[in-house]
Amino acid sequence: MPKPEILDPQGKAVAGALPRLGFGQFTAVRQGKRFELEVDGPVTPEVLAAAAEAATQVLSNPVIEDVVRVADSEADAAATISSGNLA
Amino acid sequence: MTRIGVVTFPGTLDDRDAARAVRLAGAEPVALWHADADLRGVDAVVLPGGFSYGDYLRAGAISRFAPVMGEVVEAAGKGMPVLGICNGFQVLTEAHLLPGSMIKNDHLHFVCREQVLAVESTETAWTGEYQPGERITIPLKNQDGQYVADERTLDELEGEGRVVFRYEDTNPNGSRRGIAGISNARGNVVGLMPHPEHAVEAGFGPDGARGPRSGTDGLRFFTSVMRALVS
Known part of the structure; x- marks a missing residue:
């Protein structure tokens, strides 16, 4: 997983997309491998x-x-x- | 004649341009192959840009284990000048020759632009022919260009004068403290995201003071290292 202090641009982009698809309850997303x-x-x-x-x-x-x-x-x-x- | 090696990994894109830059500076380019643990007696090494191993795992992560890299790390330890450009910079951080790492640009887009940089250190093997604080324009083109390191490392880099280049006017990728390029403590190993090898010949460079595509601000990387090797 990206370290907590490291900005995760991919996770942020996903977090931005979720509310548009009706998943409004998630406040943040971090993406790992x-x-x-x-x-x-x-x-x-x-x-x-x-x-x-x-x-x-x-x-x-x-x-x-x-x-x-x-x-x-x-x-x-x-x-x-x-x-x-x-x- | 000064012989400067240019390493080709699977997926390297800019090896020909780097070799051409070496030649235009007046040195002899020597092609080095990732799978050969042999530097062919070169005086300096350039790790050029591209997408070695498709950036799989992480940019530069697999290239670090290429047979040629063992030789590069050993030679760098003895003081041989090494320049990592873009993907080459990523390889140098993965090989622990330079601190920090690169992650995806903060805005997620691929960047391709003519980028203004401030030269903050002229004490390295690759920047001796620039003036301290000089503004230069060379191309920047990457996806994973956001330089990151912990605060202690960043303080150390700044305190020791190892921030070699900083982005001017705008921070194109979210790099910590606007850092575009750094060096090791000795100054023989330099890595940067922008591409000096694409700004070495009038007619093919960025727009410059002498007209469209006249910019040759990258050429002095290569003349600098030639001078450093002579002195």
Whole structure:
């Protein structure tokens, strides 16, 4: 997700469009990214840790973005790693 | 003769213009390929503009991992002059050679205009032939041109005289503090969003004092680095 202090021009444009389509109850929109990574075999803690590392080192730019969640999407109650634990 | 490398990534657009600017300044342009971890013995490197890797992931994010970039980062660390223009500037921030990052223009539109800049630092390898405070006009054309960094970084850049160019008259993309270009502490690495390589030859540049398309304000980037390399 774009960091809270970073202006999100795309989210602002979407926020401007929603009321015109009848969705007047939303006061702000921020737009982020979701990556789905696949592996052969089970999603082990090591795989999740590697995904978290990729998320902070490549998939996001820490200057402008926060990693908000790294999880096994197939396990519903997946282990969630907060961005604070990734550094 | 001074040899200046121009890197081509997949999706680079302005490598030919950059090479042409190098030649018009009196140096020898050397084509460098993203997949070759080889700078071919050049004296300086230009990372030109374009949309390397389609700007996928983030502008410059994938190019940063190209084999040639390992060599560029190492050479920059030893003092080799490196200039990043537009997408090249984005690559330099992703490679951590320069601080901050670029996000989408605040108004969401692609910008293409002749942009007036103030030259705020003539202490870099690429700006020695300008006058401090000089106003120059060169083209600006981008989608993700809004320079952002945290307040501490911005204070540091200003305090250390590392804001090299600032937008004049108007801020075309919402960049923090009107910053158009910056340098590293040593002054050998410079990045900017506008395009000096498109303003190097009368007849093909922005409108200038000598008539339509007469502007050649970008040429001194390249003569500056030639002088810096000699001294």
